Amino acid sequence: MSEWPNVEEIRAKVSDVRVRSVNPRDPVHVNSHPETWRVIGVGNSAAVFQPKESPELAIKVYAPEFAQVCAQEAGIYEQLGENEFFPRYYGRGERFLVIEYRAGKNLYDCLVQGVEIPEQVIHDVDTAIEFAKERGLNPSDIHVKNVLVHGGRGFLVDVSDYRNEGDCKRWPDLKAAYYQYYRELYRPGLTIPAWVLETIRKWYKSPEGGSSNIAVFAERIIRMFF
Numbered sequence: 001m002s003e004w005p006n007v008e009e010i011r012a013k014v015s016d017v018r019v020r021s022v023n024p025r026d027p028v029h030v031n032s033h034p035e036t037w038r039v040i041g042v043g044n045s046a047a048v049f050q051p052k053e054s055p056e057l058a059i060k061v062y063a064p065e066f067a068q069v070c071a072q073e074a075g076i077y078e079q080l081g082e083n084e085f086f087p088r089y090y091g092r093g094e095r096f097l098v099i100e101y102r103a104g105k106n107l108y109d110c111l112v113q114g115v116e117i118p119e120q121v122i123h124d125v126d127t128a129i130e131f132a133k134e135r136g137l138n139p140s141d142i143h144v145k146n147v148l149v150h151g152g153r154g155f156l157v158d159v160s161d162y163r164n165e166g167d168c169k170r171w172p173d174l175k176a177a178y179y180q181y182y183r184e185l186y187r188p189g190l191t192i193p194a195w196v197l198e199t200i201r202k203w204y205k206s207p208e209g210g211s212s213n214i215a216v217f218a219e220r221i222i223r224m225f226f
Contacts, residue, residue, distance in 0.1 A: 005057055005098055007091040013037070014061055014096045019047050021063040025205060028063050041106075043145070043158060045069050050101055058087065058101040067095040073160040079135055085128035086156055102157060104150030107174075111144065114191040117182065121147065121154030122175055128156045129171065140168035144197070173204075 018031035027042045033049060040058065041048035045066035049059045062070050070092060077089030077099070088100035110117050125147055129139045139162050146158040161168075 005054060005090050007093060007098060010051075010057075010059060010096070010098055011093045013051070014059070014093060017047075017049070017061045017096075019061050019063045021045065021065055040101075041145070041157075045160065056101055057090070058099050060097040060099065062095040064095065069160050070095050070097060072163065073097060076137065076159045076162045079137060080132060080159065081135070083131060085124075085131055086159060102148055102150070102155055104148035104155065107144035107147045107149065108197060110149055111192045111197060112194050114189045115149070116186065116188070117149060117178070118152050119183075120152055121149050122178060124154035125156060125171065126175075128154075132159075132162060137162040138164060138166075138168075139171070140164040140166075142168075142171040143174065170204075 013034050017033045017037075020029045020031055021044070022029060024044060027044060028047055030039055030042065030047045033039065033047075034051075036052040037049040037059070038052065039047060040050045046060050046062040046069070049061065051057060051059065060070075060073075074089065074092045074097060077086070077097075080086055080089075082088060087102050090098040090100070092098065105113070105115060107117060107121075109115070125142065129142070132139045137159075139156075139159075141158075141161040141164070142156065146156060148155045148157060
């Protein structure tokens with residue numbers, strides 16, 4: 001982009017967006033948005049849109065009860081600064097962020113559509129995590145929907161949890177699953193039904209889920225499909 005976007009013009013469009021959270025553990029619902037805005041991502045606190053009139057941008061709009069997360073995430077983008085691993089940050093409103101649109105498929109879509117996930121993506125995410133740590137952040141909640149694959153390389157989006165305390169195991173667990181199961185089982189065109197991924201997501205967040213029980217749960221899934 002040669003010029004920064006006009007945040008005030010975007011603010012007027014955001015007034016037409018209705019994003020609702022039904023359960024904080026589940027993706028938000030998008031009830032309405034401008035005709036020229038395409039939904040490109042939905043998370044537990046916000047939805048992300050790509051405006052037809054400015055396809056180089058991504059607008060992240062938070063559900064009202066998560067408006068405070070908007071300021072937190074903006075601060076994290078500012079702390080990261082310009083870099084090759086994360087989208088460029090342009091500005092924000094009360095409950096929206098304006099960031100660079102990054103092309104690509106997330107890992108979730110790759111799994112559902114049978115698109116191969118190259119090992120380089122894993123290395124790129126590890127490098128991005130180290131970059132963020134060097135800037136004083138604690139990358140957390142890295143999962144299949146916020147890792148993008150484009151041109152065989154990996155990129156990260158959604159940095160809202162990078163100031164969380166503690167040792168998040170989601171990326172180490174995902175990486176372990178990649179090396180222990182995905183690389184062994186993948187064949188061209190292999191698809192994983194969306195309902196299976198949703199079952200895994202809910203199990204992982206449940207009291208009986210987590211790192212210690214992954215092997216047992218994975219074996220159940222493998223017996224179902226292989």
